[in-house]
Amino acid sequence: MERTEIDAMRQIPLADFLTRLGHEPVRRSGNELWYIAPYRSERTPSFRVNVAKQLWYDFGLGKGGDIFTLAGEFVRSEDFMEQVKFIAGTANMPMPVLEVSKPTFLTKPSEPTFEGVEAAPLFRSPLTDYLSERGISYAVASRYCCRVNYGVRGKRYFAVGFPNVTGGYEIRSRFFKGCVPPKDVTLVKMENSSADVCSIFEGFMDFLSAATLGLETGNCLVLNSVANVGKAMRYLDGYGRIDCYLDRDEAGRQTLETLKEHYGERVCDRSALYDGCKDLNEYLQLTTKKRNGQ
Known part of the structure; x- marks a missing residue:
């Protein structure tokens, strides 16, 4: 692939690229555009695009980069050719002749400090x-x-x-959702609980919701992102039962299937408890309002 073709793809504004994919920013702050993460489920916008540098960063995953790495998140592949194919299709550009497997001058991802x-x-x-x-x-x-x-x-x-x-640290406030790196899972060992059971939650708000509802029947593992499911497995092997309180969306279902493929019948889907809600925290909020007669 000629460098000029790569440069042409790199010069596509990330905001235009995301618009073509059906994603618009929810707010702008100076040179920064904030989005609901376009390739995973979230409520609070934690996906940032720097329009001056043409770089993106996902605070929820602790990952970032240029248009090629962004395409990689959509196609779930680190293969450069797959990323190029996706960009070409999205931007309605002809697929270039592939001669070089990967350029050596990709921009280093921009990490928040x-x-x-x-x-x-x-x-x-x-x-x-x-x-x-x-x-x-x-x-x-x-x-x-x-x-x-x-x-x-x-x-x-x-x-x-x-x-x-x-x-x-996973960090949350009324105005911000992000992560102070390194990004990883959290293992909480509960007192007076079954040592043979581990409950899994996607985020710590769901874990805190379970603790409020008294659902923690064993030790608890918080993924802090479905992208961390691989990291979680080294902590799960010793448990006889794995209770999953994952989000009732596509990402949650895929994570559940990944765990079932690895652990089989040891995995129990507990999401029927909050059927009709997106996640356990939404269920807790509804339960609290009903209890208070709101």
């Missing part, structure tokens, strides 16, 4: 008010979460933090 990250106890604050609005009590939140103070480009922020096994 979290400055001065500090973890502190989660005391009552607007953060716990936010969790309360989602049905999660202060008693539960303070047991498993912390407050993370951090800086980005010289400005200070704070959020609810949920630590993972390699020292990173």
